[in-house]
Every structure is written in C-alpha cells, then in structure tokens.
Amino acid sequence: MPVADTQVEVLIVGGGPVGLTARALLERWGVRTLLVEKHRELSPFPRSRLVNARSMEILRQLGLAAEITANAFPAKFGRIRFRDTLHDSDFASAAMVGVNAPIPESPVSGVVTSQDRLEPVLLAAADTPMRFGLELIDLAEEADSVVALLVDRQNGEQTRVRARYVLAADGANSTIRQQLGIGTTGPGAMAAVTTVVFDADLNSWCADQPAGVYFTAHGSFLPLYPEGGWAWLAPTPEDPDRADWPALVSRALGPSAGVRAHVSRVQHWVMNAFVAERFRHGRILLAGDAAHAMPIIGGLGMNTGIADVHNLCWKLAGAVHGWAGPHLLETYETERQPIAHQTLRQAVANTQLMLQAQSHRREQLRTNGAATPTHRELPWSERYFAQLGLVLGVTYHSDAVLTDASRPTEPSDTGTDYVPTAMPGHRMPHFWLTPNRSTLDTFGEWFTLLTPDPRHWEQQAAAPWPLRIEPLTREHTDLCGLPPQGALLIRPDGHVGARWQDRPASDSTLRHALTTLTASTPPS
Template sequence: MTGRTGPGGDPGREEPETAVLIVGGGPVGLTARVLLERWGVRTLLVEKRDALSPFPRSRLVNVRSMEIYRHLGLAAAITERAFPPEYGRIRFRDTLDGRDFATAAMVGIDAPVPESPVRGVVTSQDRLEPVLLAAADAPVRFGVELTGLSGDDGGVVAALADHRCGGGTRVRARYVLAADGARSTVRQLLGTGTTGPGALGHFTTVVFDADLDRWCAGRPAGVYFTAHGMFAPLHPEGGWAWFAPTPEDAGGADWPGLVSQALGPRAGVRAEVVRVQHWVMNAFVADRFGHGRVLLAGDAAHAMPIVGGLGMNTGLADVHNLCWKLAGAVHGWAGPALLETYGQEREPVAHRTLQRTVANTRLLVDVQNRRAEQLRRGEPAPDRVELPWSQEYFAQLGLVLGVAYRSGAVLPGADAPPEPPGTGTAYVPTPHPGHRMPHLWLAPGRSTLDACGPWFTLFTPDPALWAQPAAGPWPLRVEALAGEHTGPCDLGPHGALLVRPDGHIGARWREGPERNTALRQALSRLTGVTAP
C-alpha cells in the first residue's frame, strides 16, 4: 500500500514487529486473535475502548459460528453462559404484557439439527467477549486507537495513540486485520467506499431491570417484537434490553417512563434503567475487503441490520475464512494470491446476506407498523397473524451452512453446479468443492468437522493409497472415511475430499488420483506455492 496517515498519526516510538495487527476488540477481532494463535501466528490486538463493551449488542451465536467455537474448544464455555434452548424462539406481541399473535423458531437454536454437531445459542455479546478474551495469550491493548497507516510491499506501519498513557507509538506488522466496526477508521484511511442503503435509522438500547416473569417465564423467547420496540432478556439470571427508535428529544427523555409505557398497561412495573446507548442501524458492504496487506472483516467490511443476528455471525465467518490464509502467508506455505481469494469468496456472501436481511427487516417493520396502526385506530386485531415470511427469515441454515465459495482456492471439478447456493432457507449437504464439509459422525462424539484444524484434511476410504506425503510445505492430515460415508461424500472406494482449514472443500477426486502427483498439484494450485 502507499503511505497514508490519518489525523493524530504522530509516529512516536517504534515497537517490536508483529505478524498481524488486529484493530478492534469486539467478537470478530477477538475470534481472529484466537484463530491466529492456534495457527501459530503472532498478533497484537488494539482496541480504542478502555475495556470490553458492557452493552448486549449481538444476541445470537448461530450454528456455523458454534462450529467454529467447537473447533477452538470454546463451545461448552459459551453454551454454559447462554440461555437454554427454549429461548431460541421469537414472539410477536402488541405489548410485552400481551398475548402472542405470532411466533417463530430460530432454526438450529431451539433444537439440534442433524446437519451439524452443535446447536447455536442465544447469548449476549457481553457474555461472549470475556470467553474469547481469555482463550488466547496474545497481547491486547485497550485504550489504544489506530490513527494512521503507511507501508510498502514488505509490511504495514500503524500509528497508534494511547489514550491511557498519552503519546504515540508505531507498530510494524506484516498484515493488518481491521475489525473496527461500521465506522471503521481503517476503512476510512484506505478510502474504501461502501454500497448499500446506508443508515436505516437511529435507535436506542436501554438496559434495564424489571420483574417480567409473569409475562415471559411461561413463554420464553430470545426476542419479543412489539409495536413499541423490541425486548430481549439479557442473561439467564436476569436483566432486560429494550431496542426502539431514538426519540427526537433523546437528551431529555424519561427512559424509565418510556420503557414502562412500552411494556404495556398491565405490566404495572417501573423499569430500573441501568444503561442507555444510541446507535445507527447501518446496511452496507465495503467496495473491497482488502487493500494490499490490509484486510477488512466484520462490520468494517459489511454492516447488517440487527434483526436475525447475522451481522456478528457473518463477521465470524469472515475471519474463519481469512485467518488460515494469513497463517499460510506468514508461515510460507501460501502465496499472495491466496489472500486475494478472501474478498473473492466473502464479498458475494456479504451481498447476499445484506439483501436478505434488509428485505426481511423491512417486512418486519411493516408488520409492526400495520399492527400499531390497527391499535391506534381502535380496530379489532386478530388473535393470530400469519407471517409467511418468518420462516424465510429465521430459518437461515441455507444462508449460513450452504455458503459456497468460488475462487482460486477451490478446484471446482467438471460437475460443479453453475451457481453457488446459500441463498435459500433449506440446507442440503453436498460434497461439491467450495461447500462446507458435510457433518458426518466419524465416531461417537467426533464429527468430520472435528477432524479439520490448522491443516488441510484429506478424507478418503483408502488412506493407504493417499498416505504418501504431499512432498511440500503444506500442513496435511489424512482421515479415514468409513464405507457408510462414501455415499454422502459421493466417493468411490479410492476417492478423496481435500478440505481446507476453514472446513470448506477445496478439491475432490471421486474415483481416486489420476497420477501420483495429484494431491501435491492440488495443494499447489490452492495455495499458490509450488513444492520444490
């Protein structure tokens, strides 16, 4: 990249070089830190806030994200702090103290699905982040803000401002991973634009305490949508959040009164407000996800409406895709072309996800507005409201498990489908290259997804045929497939699936290798590094 420095980019003193500088200490940045440490990459994470966020912003860890956390050994700790499965449901009411007029399940959250070894959970970001922070030893510096970037082909120099101690420092990194949110400083320094609707509105989150068991304990839900805003229980032991459009006189608002009014006339409780936060609901995708050695992930790359919980989860999938490629570049078993596939693979996913979330958020708002108008006019409202779009919105397995990549990091084969799916609600496991490896039980409690790690995994019913080393620098393990799994994997008795470290299939040989060098050539093509 060419030299570029933002305001306040005083170079100050220079610190030791790191392999990857992570900017942003939310769930996406913290997950990237854990992934890179597991893959042997030295990192430094900087976060301009003084501490982890106390606000319960993201509310859902979906099935695919929990697969990632299972791989990292964190799924049990996250589940232990989350709500039980019966909270994996959405309920629609006029007021929180009223009856349900519609309800929908969060598929993969309310109950296990056979397509995955895990179940997603309803949990709050303030419960997730401490687990992620404790899961790695790499240094984290709170109260440190990135103010400038410069560099060349050999690396990136970041100018940092320390708000705790004062003064500036410079850190040289081989790569920068920017997970610094929708108002990303890094994206602005790069001059990267965005595409999409932009700001959809100004909203306020009010964290409060109130005894609402009479109205909710018997009908639990992760989210209650009402005509007066959205309510969500915070933690299994208590606490609530109310999400609503920001009033015009936000500075002088009576927040306890507004929350109590929104709860409904029968609730009869006065909300005890703990915190108030104003924010903008954004909807956009960055025009590019990378510029040389600087890569964007999470909300820095794409901002999604919060309804449906796809924003954070899409960001977690970003870094799961990106971090193994960074590890390959740092350790020398991948070339620059592999990093270019990050944007090629993740940008289309971001656009499809944005299109779906914006369309269905507008449908949701329309339902709420029409219901509110009925109440305002005093019209009789039906006890039940049919929501034919709710399953399309909340049954997201096709969108989160059905993602298919098309790039130089995938060898599609002659029988590849013309267009990658991953846009519908239904998910059908497939062994086509580019897709997530289907979940199959290799042994009690051990999934095919568990066999994947910081290496390429070759699944085959004939390990002896493929056991010879790939004669190259790539990390590789061979995993035996039982005969019962050859059908779901569409393999003959000597075939094989080559699965990337992110669990997506990179290549397939249905009937076995055409030559002894087939595996080595495939790894070379996928990574851009030729074995000596």
C-alpha cells in the same frame, strides 16, 4: 514522535468478537499478533445476541463451544415472538432454526447469548498480546509491511507498530476503511436506535413463553442473561438527552403493566446496512462490520464476521509461514464479498418484514380501538427466519477451490434451504465418524484428506503444507457421494477444496492440488 516500536506478523485492530476470534485462530497457527482496541475495556453492552450454528462450529474448533453454551440461554429461548405489548399474548411467533432445537446438519446448536458474555470467553482463548486504550491514527503501507501509528488517548503516548499484515476489525465506522478511501454500497443508515438496559420483574409475562426477542408495537424487548436483566430497543427520540428513560420503558411495557423499570445503561447507535467496495487494500484486510454492516434482525452481522476471519486466518498463516503465495489472500475478497451481499439482502428483507408486521398490527389496533384485533396473516412463513441455507450452505468460488465435473448446486434466494453436499467450494457436511466425533472435528490448523483408500494417498508428498489423512468407511463415502478410491481435500476452514473420483493419477496429484489452492511456488 513515537516513543515505542513493536514488530508483529499481524496487527489486529478492533477488540470485538471478530477481532478476538481472529486472535485466537492466528495463535493456533503460530502467528505472532498484537490486538489493539481503542476502548479501555470490553464492551459492557449486550449488543449481538445470537451465535448461530456455523459460528458455534468454529468456536467448537477453538474448544469454546461448551463454555459458551453453559453461559447462554436454554434452547427454548430460540424463538421470536410478536405481541402488542410484552404482557399480551403472542399474535405470531417464529423459530430460530438451529437454535431452538438440535439439527442433524451440525454437531452443535446455535445459542442466544449477549455479546458481553461472549467476549470474555474469546479474550481468554488466546495468550497473545492485547492492548486496550490504543487508537490507530495513521497507517502507511510499505513494500513488505504496514506501519501503524497508535496513540493512548489517556496519556498521549504513541506507539509505532510494523506488521506484515493488518486485519481491520474496527467496526462499521472503521477508521481504517475511511483512511484507505474504501467506499460502501447498500442502503446505508436505516434507523437511529437506542438500547436501554434495565431491570424489572417480567417473569409472569414471559416464563411460560420464553423467547430471545419479543417484538412489540412499542419496540423490542430482549432478555439479557439467564439470571435476569432486560434490554429495550426503540427508535431514538428527537431529544435523547432529555428523555426520561425509565418512564419510556415503563410506557412501552404497557399502560396496565404497573411495572417500573430500573435503567442502568443507555446507548444510541445507528443501524447500518452496507458492504465495502473492497475487502483488501494491499496488506490490509477488512473483516466484520468494517467490511459489511448488517441490520440486526436475524442476528446475521457478528456471525458473518466470525466466518470472515475463519476464511481469512488460514490464508494469512500460509502467507506468513511461507507455504502459500500472496495471491491466496486475493481469494478472501473473492469468496467473502458475495456472501456479504447475499447476507445483506437477507438481513434487509428480515428488517422490512419485521417492520411490516409491526405496522400491520398497529393499524389493526388503531382500527379496532379497544376491541381485540382479529388474527391477521403475517408476511412470512414459519420457515422464513430459518436461514440454514445462508448459515451452513455458504459456497465459495475462487482460485482456492478446484472444481470438478459435478453440477454446482444453486444457492437458495432466501437462505432457508440447506442441502448438504461434499462438492468443491461447499462446507464439508457434518456426520458422525464415531459417536462423539464429527467430520468437522477432523479439521483444524491443517488440510485434511478424507478417503476410504488412505494407503494410496499416504504415498503422496504433501510438504511443506500441513496435512492429515483421515480414513472413511463405506457408509461415510456414500454420504459424501465418493467412490471407493476417491478422496476429498478439505481446507482448514472446513470447505471442500478439491475432490477426486479415483486414486491419484500420479505421485504429484496431491502436491499439484495444494500448490494450486495455496497459490504457492511448487517445491523443488
């Protein structure tokens, strides 16, 4: 029987980057949460390596971007390099656009950093309770709450938590998703992979040509931290328990390298590729790898999960605080599931192209023998891994977006192109309001009304919804494609919720829009 009972508004299950980001976001909304993680500490493995520009915008909103950037690699590491062995010259290279240099479309750049450097920053970003070593073993939905049974595997102590909502961020092998019987679609398990963390002096081969990832014919090499450390990713051998990992890493570095690797950690894992058939089951919502597992090529997985909870947490806050109706939570799946499918297609395509490149080069090496292979055209352009359209061009279509008469833009099939637009459903474009203040800095735990005509809009009643009105100059309205008396209503996640071409038609214009967007009962 449970020996302790706890009541919270939102129970977060899973203490990776997605669960930790949700915890920080919900704390800022004043939502009482408890985060539980079955492991007894944060992950000691590097795992995810890329924080893209959109995730950095979200982390900037949490006040964390500067610290994360300070602990990350310099921008020059924002490249992918292809080599026969690590100490050979590049035979191809591609930029991580939005990481290797600043971009005008965002106030921040993405960074190359290891997950074990990111998670402590996210953990320190909130003061709400977090308990390590607690594993969820049962879940029961009731009319107005969810009851979770948790167990401490070390001492057997059980805890029963009653929450209004449960956010499942418990990974690709999600216990919650399996307990709910939610299936998945997609390729499934694509490869069994081993990550070997090691130390070796590789500076002479890489210092002049830095990269976040070096793909070779014998696996991928990743620098882990600015001060040192490496990881080698390769297919898991048939008998991993008997493997001589230092010898395998040294062999992969190249027979003429003469370098001995000092291995500190080894982790076996499966590279999955799927999207859950549902993201919501009553009061239980899936996010991150629990909702969609992405192949690692292109660094899309963790970033998609951070965007999930940025979309979800303001909706949970509205449901908890009463200014949104239950139907608003339905828009989470409506908006995020199509993005997950689009992202999965891109991640699978990235993986296939990387494997093709490695296969082509191995064939060249086999055919040429000891001779240096001639250059070969690779199956992508320099822009292939750009992906800005997928990172910044996400568009939502749901009841939480009021469409206007504008013609919608078509999303890029490859995710490489991004065209800034202030049309409903799109992320509000970045531009500088002052030298140090972006349009994105006006968004937070509130709705934002951007207008060159604030006097007329300030007369609109907005309670009980949190709202701030920000004035725009003529220059800014031109950038938005907005007439002099128009306005943009921006949701707390930075996406345009509504757009007006003229002054409010009545005293209830804004109230009607907020009521519709939040699926709430109109205030009397």
